[in-house]
Amino acid sequence: MTKLYACLGSGNCFKPWLAMHQLGHPFEVVLIDVLKGEQKSPEYLAINPLGVVPHLQTDTGQGIGESNAMLWYLAEGSYLMPTTREARAEALQWMYFEQSKLEPFISPARFFTTILPDQREARAADIKTWQASADIGLSRLDAHLENREFMLDTGYSIADIATFGYVHVLEEAGLNMADYPAIAHWVNSVAQTKGFRPLAELGQAESKAA
């Protein structure tokens, strides 16, 4: 059985979790509490020496790191994988964009704004810097999504799931969805795709303790 090692509330963990739900891929979630440091425990490091989540263990026991690599693995041969060579390259382009221009800024701003609000004041200057950097990527994404329903003209794909992971919770990072109308429209389109499940449900039904 495929196992997804994940923590609650994480946009990166959400990506393979959503893809497996949408594909009907059977799996179980093993919850790792990163706030308690469980990702650095000897037991977990024996499974994933990188000491982060998500981590996907396939049916054959192979471990896969990086949420977007998991999407690539899971989507192979499915409707979530673009079918032309050009569209696959474009999917990869946006998946790198997500990991370099969006996630590194939205994720920490959200962490210190919403997940650890006690530290919001102490990290106010960093949060402002992260928000300004996120805005550059989000503005580029908003321009791309104008007059498009999904990231690629070929339809809903792993490029959408990768980008959606953190972008749909940008308000939890103190950013304003109203500033990005095309992104707001796209978020709504993704939420209506077949088998969609919200981030709040990650780990609710299919989890077991580590």
Ligand SMILES: N[C@@H](CCC(=O)N[C@@H](CS)C(=O)NCC(=O)O)C(=O)O
């Ligand atoms: N680029 C990686 C990011 C992995 C990552 O940094 N995960 C965070 C949670 S979202 C984590 O495990 N943080 C705890 C730590 O670094 O110790 C991915 O997309 O999977």
